[in-house]
Amino acid sequence: MSYPFEYGDETLWEAGYHGGQLYHALAQGAxxxxxxxxxxxxxxxxxxxxxxxxxxxxxxRLYELYTSSSNEVLRELGHGLLVTSLVLLDRTGGRIAVRPEDTAALDEARAALARTMAS
Incomplete structure (x- = not known):
């Protein structure tokens, strides 16, 4: 059983049922x-x-929260949600403004996770 994330007629992520529901719940909470x-x-x-x-x-806004905090717990809690969201956003063709010092690490994390997120 799956939980697809769709953008118009395109499936961005064919998430597993539990993973998709958890991501959605975390995104709604954030x-x-x-x-x-x-x-x-x-x-x-x-x-x-x-x-x-x-x-x-x-x-x-999620990225801005992530980068504005020096609280490591808050940053770690937000990191997985942010990177998953960046993969989905990339698949819609959307982009956000990212500070130059964050670009390489986020691009690497996004690319690595994207390979595991079937579309």
Missing amino acids: AGFLGVPSGLTPTPQGSCSVDGEVFQVFVQ
């Missing part, structure tokens, strides 16, 4: 904490629709 919508909407068909523009704003 969106509430950040005070912005996530851009992720469950569908009656058992998938998740991605609104690219709204999702891009969410990912940008």
Whole structure:
């Protein structure tokens, strides 16, 4: 059983059911904490629709929280969610503004995770 993340007619990630639901729940929780919508909407068909523009704003805010904190626990909690979100955002064609000093590490983490996220 899967939990696909869809952008229009395109499947961005054919997530496993539990992994997809957990990612969605974490994103919703982070969106509430950040005070912005996530851009992720469950569908009656058992998938998740991605609104690219709204999702891009969410990912940008998530990145800003990640980079503005010196709290290692907060950074580690946000890292997995951020990198997974960057993979999905990349697959929508969206981009966020990233500080030059963060680019290489995030690109490497995103590329490594993307190889494990079937689309």
